[in-house]
Amino acid sequence: GENVEQHPSTLSVQEGDSAVIKCTYSDSASNYFPWYKQELGKRPQLIIDIRSNVGEKKDQRIAVTLNKTAKHFSLHITETQPEDSAVYFCAASRGGSYIPTFGRGTSLIVHP
Amino acid sequence: DGGITQSPKYLFRKEGQNVTLSCEQNLNHDAMYWYRQDPGQGLRLIYYSQIVNDFQKGDIAEGYSVSREKKESFPLTVTSAQKNPTAFYLCASSMPGGAKETQYFGPGTRLLVL
Numbered sequence: 531g532e533n534v535e536q537h538p539s540t541l542s543v544q545e546g547d548s549a550v551i552k553c554t555y556s557d558s559a560s561n562y563f564p565w566y567k568q569e570l571g572k573r574p575q576l577i578i579d580i581r582s583n584v585g586e587k588k589d590q591r592i593a594v595t596l597n598k599t600a601k602h603f604s605l606h607i608t609e610t611q612p613e614d615s616a617v618y619f620c621a622a623s624r625g626g627s628y629i630p631t632f633g634r635g636t637s638l639i640v641h642p
Numbered sequence: 643d644g645g646i647t648q649s650p651k652y653l654f655r656k657e658g659q660n661v662t663l664s665c666e667q668n669l670n671h672d673a674m675y676w677y678r679q680d681p682g683q684g685l686r687l688i689y690y691s692q693i694v695n696d697f698q699k700g701d702i703a704e705g706y707s708v709s710r711e712k713k714e715s716f717p718l719t720v721t722s723a724q725k726n727p728t729a730f731y732l733c734a735s736s737m738p739g740g741a742k743e744t745q746y747f748g749p750g751t752r753l754l755v756l
Contacts, residue, residue: 539682562743573732573747574685619684621745627692627738629675629700630745634684 532557534622536633544641549610551636553620554602560622563603564630565594568617577618578605610640645669648733648748655720655727656756663718663751665733673738674716675745678702679730688731691716692738720753728755 533556543549553563564579580587580594580603587594591610596603607614617637623630646667655661667674676688687700691710705724710716716735720727733748 536684564744566745566747571750573749574745575747576744579744623743625738625743629687629690630743632685634682 532560532622532624532631534620534631534633536620536636538636539634540637540639542639542641543610545610545612547610549607549614549638549640551605551618551620551638552602553604553622553633554600555622555631556601557622557624558598558601559624562623562625562630563594563596564621564623565605566619566621568619568635570616574619607638610638612640612642614638615640646733646735646746646748648731648751650751651749653751653753654756655753658722660719660721661753663720663731663733663753665716665718665748666714667716667735667746667748668714669735669737669746670713671735671737671746672713673736674710675734675736676700676706676708676716676718677732677734679732679750685732688718727753729753 536553561582566574567577568574591608593606617635619635620633621630649664673692675690677685686702689708691697707719731751734745736745
């Protein structure tokens with residue numbers, strides 16, 4: 531089955547800095563890679579996703595890059611703000627009836 | 643934040659007691675999932691259901707049971723066989739094979755043992 535490794539487990543940055551979270555996956559057939567943000571005590575919510583036919587996707591201050599050959603994808607947050615503080619989860623899925631596999635999460639702390 | 647709801651928000655379980663967590667969705671999604679979240683362990687899959695009247699065990703199904711009698715509802719029972727039930731439980735739904743295969747999560751139920 532699929533295995534998703536996520537690093538780092540904790541990331542501490544100063545407000546205005548950039549933050550990068552990396553995930554690697556094992557199943558070369560995986561083709562859908564979402565990222566979820568979970569604020570303390572709340573539900574995870576999708577913030578951005580990418581499919582395997584695309585190398586990069588941006589949405590304002592966040593971007594995701596995918597390297598299919600190396601089987602890794604990354605979340606990039608620029609100009610971080612205190613409200614970006616949360617746990618971020620990556621996931622990988624083959625799509626269809628396959629169940630997504632989640633990474634263990636990264637706790638991002640943005641210091642004012 | 644509508645679409646998928648969970649109740650109650652907090653639940654207390656006594657020793658030897660079975661408790662049931664509710665999950666309802668009005669998104670017309672075929673698939674529903676239950677995850678357990680413990681600090682530092684991410685999201686671990688308990689059970690999932692792709693269609694009504696069918697469900698499959700996830701990675702940590704022991705001590706849990708589910709039913710899927712209606713498309714909208716996927717309740718989770720934490721049985722007395724689950725020896726360490728204290729955790730945050732998240733229900734999710736999705737439309738597999740669709741243009742958007744995102745998982746939509748409920749607000750969660752925090753289960754505590756008395």
